[in-house]
Amino acid sequence: MNTQQHPKSVIVIFGATGDLAKRKLFPSIYRLVQNEKIGSEFAVVGVGRRPWTNDEFRNNVTDSIQSSTKESKNLEEFTSHFYYHPFDVTNPSSYLELNDLLGNLDGTYQTEGNRIFYLAMAPEFFGTIAQNLKKQGLTETNGWSRLVIEKPFGHDLPSARKLNQEIREAFNEEQIYRIDHYLGKEMVQNIEVIRFANALFEPLWNNRYISNIQVTSSEVLGVEDRGRYYENSGALRDMVQNHMLQMVALLAMEPPIKLTTDEIRSEKVKVLRALRPVKEDEVSNYFVRGQYANGELDGKQLVGYREENNVDPESQTETYVAGKLLIDNFRWAGVPFYIRTGKRLAAKSTKIVVQFKDIPMNLYYKKGETLPPNLLVINIQPDEGITLQLNAKKDGDAGDSNPVQLDLSNDFHDGINTPEAYEKLLYDCMRGDATNFTHWDEVALSWSFVDPISEAWSKGKAAIASYASGSMGPKEADDMLAEDGNQWWPVK
Numbered sequence: 001m002n003t004q005q006h007p008k009s010v011i012v013i014f015g016a017t018g019d020l021a022k023r024k025l026f027p028s029i030y031r032l033v034q035n036e037k038i039g040s041e042f043a044v045v046g047v048g049r050r051p052w053t054n055d056e057f058r059n060n061v062t063d064s065i066q067s068s069t070k071e072s073k074n075l076e077e078f079t080s081h082f083y084y085h086p087f088d089v090t091n092p093s094s095y096l097e098l099n100d101l102l103g104n105l106d107g108t109y110q111t112e113g114n115r116i117f118y119l120a121m122a123p124e125f126f127g128t129i130a131q132n133l134k135k136q137g138l139t140e141t142n143g144w145s146r147l148v149i150e151k152p153f154g155h156d157l158p159s160a161r162k163l164n165q166e167i168r169e170a171f172n173e174e175q176i177y178r179i180d181h182y183l184g185k186e187m188v189q190n191i192e193v194i195r196f197a198n199a200l201f202e203p204l205w206n207n208r209y210i211s212n213i214q215v216t217s218s219e220v221l222g223v224e225d226r227g228r229y230y231e232n233s234g235a236l237r238d239m240v241q242n243h244m245l246q247m248v249a250l251l252a253m254e255p256p257i258k259l260t261t262d263e264i265r266s267e268k269v270k271v272l273r274a275l276r277p278v279k280e281d282e283v284s285n286y287f288v289r290g291q292y293a294n295g296e297l298d299g300k301q302l303v304g305y306r307e308e309n310n311v312d313p314e315s316q317t318e319t320y321v322a323g324k325l326l327i328d329n330f331r332w333a334g335v336p337f338y339i340r341t342g343k344r345l346a347a348k349s350t351k352i353v354v355q356f357k358d359i360p361m362n363l364y365y366k367k368g369e370t371l372p373p374n375l376l377v378i379n380i381q382p383d384e385g386i387t388l389q390l391n392a393k394k395d396g397d398a399g400d401s402n403p404v405q406l407d408l409s410n411d412f413h414d415g416i417n418t419p420e421a422y423e424k425l426l427y428d429c430m431r432g433d434a435t436n437f438t439h440w441d442e443v444a445l446s447w448s449f450v451d452p453i454s455e456a457w458s459k460g461k462a463a464i465a466s467y468a469s470g471s472m473g474p475k476e477a478d479d480m481l482a483e484d485g486n487q488w489w490p491v492k
């Protein structure tokens with residue numbers, strides 16, 4: 001491998017003693033090194049309030065890697081690149097000491113003054129940290145500085161705007177990398193390739209041939225220990241405003257004139273601008289919200305959402321959302337994009353199903369039967385791959401047809417080496433490729449779309465439907481599709 005291609009940087013993780021750093025960030029950096037995406041010109045500085053030493057921090061990093069990978073080698077050498085600098089991020093003077101440390105590490109690891117500031121902390125600190133980084137001179141280096149921001153990016157449009165203004169006082173848009181980890185998933189990145197590199201699909205990708213598109217992201221897990229956060233969020237803000245709308249934008253966008261960050265983002269922005277706004281008093285025509293009640297999955301009894309820790313026993317927070325989105329442009333007029341996401345459902349699965357229209361005349365029509373539609377299924381997780389459902393001749397019976405499935409699965413990849421979303425996104429950030437991060441315009445348009453829906457729900461304008469844990473959500477979500485003569489396609 002040509003080491004010239006290795007990006008070099010000091011990565012400062014604010015919130016390095018927290019859950020995200022331990023579960024996702026340390027293993028991702030480790031895999032980047034193991035997979036030779038980065039060489040030895042890197043250092044990681046962890047920030048948190050806990051009074052840890054470098055050794056305690058390195059032990060925590062070691063634990064994180066051992067619990068996330070089957071094979072862990074060269075751990076001592078790897079963790080020797082990690083340093084811990086405890087301080088309260090609201091204390092401006094501590095940034096000066098951090099700056100000294102970064103200067104030293106830059107010399108030791110030959111990182112050419114490049115700095116990534118990764119904010120893996122609660123959003124109320126984002127503005128303070130960004131401004132202190134600028135005021136105390138940490139962004140003034142002879143290399144580049146980039147700011148990586150975790151979700152949630154605001155709670156609604158006004159709060160997101162305020163947050164953005166605070167950050168923009170210190171960093172310009174090109175330096176800001178807003179993470180949406182779905183954009184790092186292999187098969188989400190594959191959407192564009194499937195669409196734009198196949199003569200089989202590209203000409204059909206419009207309202208003449210597509211009946212509807214369904215995007216499902218279902219989880220088996222409940223709210224776990226995130227009750228406090230989730231009570232103020234709910235599935236609409238937690239999943240729809242970001243991951244679900246990003247997938248819709250990738251599915252619906254026009255081919256960009258070039259595969260550059262700006263061109264791709266600009267096409268996604270156009271889709272978000274074309275989303276038909278849902279007015280507060282018509283929310284129940286387009287959206288269903290649900291909350292999990294108790295239930296059973298794989299023989300295990302599960303409690304309802306209102307019995308979870310840090311959840312109000314009378315909570316009205318939605319743990320499930322299904323919606324019908326309409327995109328008012330030439331390509332998609334009349335084609336519903338159905339989305340659904342929820343916790344405590346029957347399966348962990350993220351899938352996109354593109355349902356093609358029926359052919360004009362069905363020669364194989366049998367009384368009382370309809371020919372199954374052609375489906376293109378993009379399996380995002382846990383399986384990765386695509387499935388194409390076609391109709392073929394039934395064995396023996398002349399004139400009879402049968403649905404058959406062509407499967408292309410990514411199973412042939414060695415699971416251990418398939419890059420994880422965070423690994424890819426960190427690598428992109430180190431290389432300065434912001435394509436798979438969200439631009440402010442996308443964030444703002446997504447909030448503009450979801451705000452009237454949450455506003456209507458907060459005013460109690462649509463009832464919250466209850467669904468049993470371990471089911472696939474409330475019946476109302478099935479009814480919404482049935483009214484259009486459609487149905488949810490199974491996800492497992």
Ligand SMILES: NC(=O)C1=CN([C@@H]2O[C@H](COP(=O)(O)OP(=O)(O)OC[C@H]3O[C@@H](n4cnc5c(N)ncnc54)[C@H](OP(=O)(O)O)[C@@H]3O)[C@@H](O)[C@H]2O)C=CC1
Binds near residue numbers: 015021123152
């Ligand atoms: N966990 C996850 O899977 C995901 C998390 N996110 C987002 O990532 C961010 C972090 O989440 P998560 O890791 O779960 O949170 P945790 O609560 O586990 O960690 C919070 C971190 O912030 C540090 N911290 C808090 N206050 C201060 C302060 N005043 N000064 C310095 N450090 C401080 C804590 O350090 P200490 O306790 O040592 O002070 C700790 O390291 C959040 O924005 C979350 O929404 C997004 C997607 C998934």
Ligand SMILES: O=C1O[C@H](COP(=O)(O)O)[C@@H](O)[C@H](O)[C@H]1O
Binds near residue numbers: 217219238239350
């Ligand atoms: O961003 C989030 O995503 C996870 C689901 O991510 P996945 O990669 O496991 O599909 C979700 O559990 C969490 O509530 C949300 O904040």
